[in-house]
Amino acid sequence: MSRSLSAVREPSLREKTDTQSPKGEGYSQTDPYLSPSEAGGLMTDETGKFSRTTMDGSVYSVSPSRLLELHHENLRLKQRLEEVRRTAAANEKIWRQFLEIERILFRTREFSGLARHLLQEIKERFGIDWTVLFLSHPDLGERFFPDLAEGGEEVSKGTWIASMAPQEAMKRFNGSPRPVFLPPAEIDVLTGVLARRGQDPARSGLLLPLTVHDLFFGCLFLGSSDPDHYRPKDGTELLEQLGIKIALCMDNCLAYERVKDLSDRDRVTGLLNFFQIHTVLERELRRARRMGKPLSVLAVNLDFVDEGSGHVDLVGPVLRHVSGLLMETLPEGDGFIGRTGSAEFVVILPYAALEEARRVAEKLSELIRKSPFRHDNAVILIRVRIGAASLRDHMSCAQDVLDAAQTDLCGLKAGQI
Incomplete structure (x- = not known):
């Protein structure tokens, strides 16, 4: 029963x-x-x-x-199922945060503003205390952060942009594309170069390499005051994907800048045009101020003397001929050359003092005088005048240096009348 x-x-x-x-x-x-x-x-x-x-x-x-x-x-299985459910929900939330960051990454091609926005978004979305972007690729610093000081730039509380030598940065990863978890002592050394103001120290953190297509752009430090926030046993797959996408964004921004450089060329000579040469001069002036290095500018003016029958259509070929002579004397990397007028050029000489700039001017003048343009039976003699100026303490902008070079050029013209 x-x-x-x-x-x-x-x-x-x-x-x-x-x-x-x-x-x-x-x-x-x-x-x-x-x-x-x-x-x-x-x-x-x-x-x-x-x-x-x-x-x-x-x-x-x-x-x-x-x-x-x-x-x-059965109770244990229910508890484990609830843990799996909570973990899945947390992972989904994290994944959605990554998707939002990815949208930010490919929103613009201007990387300086993008980087500042990105660092703040990462810090806020993931609830961490530190985000530091260390730049190692030289083009990134020169193009997007020319005024970056030695102690880095504090974007907002807990977020910085700083530079790190390529060898030092790559050494931290030993050739691996995976993030590196850092102990507190190493974190203190890493962040010690930053101009910190009242920021709590990070007690756990990792360094994320920013590399794609065998190009190393730098690394991203993520840190927390919680010692258990970043643990070596944690998975890093999503962070690795984030590092690749940030590096890809950097590569795209640099490629866009290079294409823009080509579009900013003078259509007749292939040199930098009026606007681009001024942009380059502004950038070089900031770098010269920051590094305490000299900077000089040459203002070049041409006069054509046609010993043939007056071929107006030879102006373009003559300008290209002179442009070739200028580029031959100043190969890429030694200076910047731009066309600023009908027969006027500007030459920027980074790291060159005024005495060296005058020697370059004499060399260019002699080469151009000895190299007339020839076309069939026509010989066009080229008379050149070159004014020179160097950056001085009282000069506050690029136009001041150009004006000084133009003043020197006008003095040469007046002396030849």
Whole structure:
């Protein structure tokens, strides 16, 4: 004869403390009681075991102790399932944050503003205390952050942009594309170069390499004041993808700048045009101020003397001829040359003092005078005047240096009248 579990005296789990078991065989002094809901509606037979008849007529029996084991195992599985659910929800949230950051990355081609926005977004979206972008590729610094000081630029509290020598940066990763977890002592050394103002130290962090297509652009430091926020056992797959996408964005921005350089060329000579040569001069002036190096400018003016029959259509070929002579004398990397007028050129000489600039001017003048342009029976003699000027303390902008070179040029013209 079977009876319902509603006859069980206790409605909750507990250990039996008396020496007599009201349930018959299968119970001991440590056997628990099960409530009807905990036993799942099973019935007890005369032996004290729980049993249930299946649809095919067979009887399934289980002892109370085994039933309790199954109950506890079920609770553990439910707890583990809840942990998996919470982890999945957290991962989905993190993934959505990465998607938002990816949208920011490919929103613009102007990397200086993008980098500042990106660092703040990463810090806020992931709830960390430090985000530092270390730039190692020389073109990134020169094009987008020419005024970057030695102590870095503090974008906002907890976010910086700084420079790091390529050899030093790559050494930290030993050729691996994976992030490197840093202990607190190494974090202090890494962030010690920054101009920190009241920022709490990071107690855990990692360094993310920014590399793509075998190009190394720098690294991104993510840090937290929580010692357990970044742990070596944590997965880094999403962070690795983030590093690749940031590096790809940097590569795209540099490629865009190079294409823009080509579009900013003078269509007749192929030299930098009026606007681009001024942009370059502004950049070189800032760098000269920052590094304490000299900077000089040459203002070149040409006069054509046609000994043939006056070929107006030869103006373009003559300008290209002179441009070739200028580029031959100043190969790429030694200076910048631009056309600023019909027969006027500007030559920028980084790291050159005024004395050296005058020597270059004399060399260019002699070369141009000795190299007339020839076309069929026409010979066009070229007279050249070159004014020179160097950056001085009282000069506040690029136009001041150009004006000084033009003043020197006007003095040469006046002396030849």
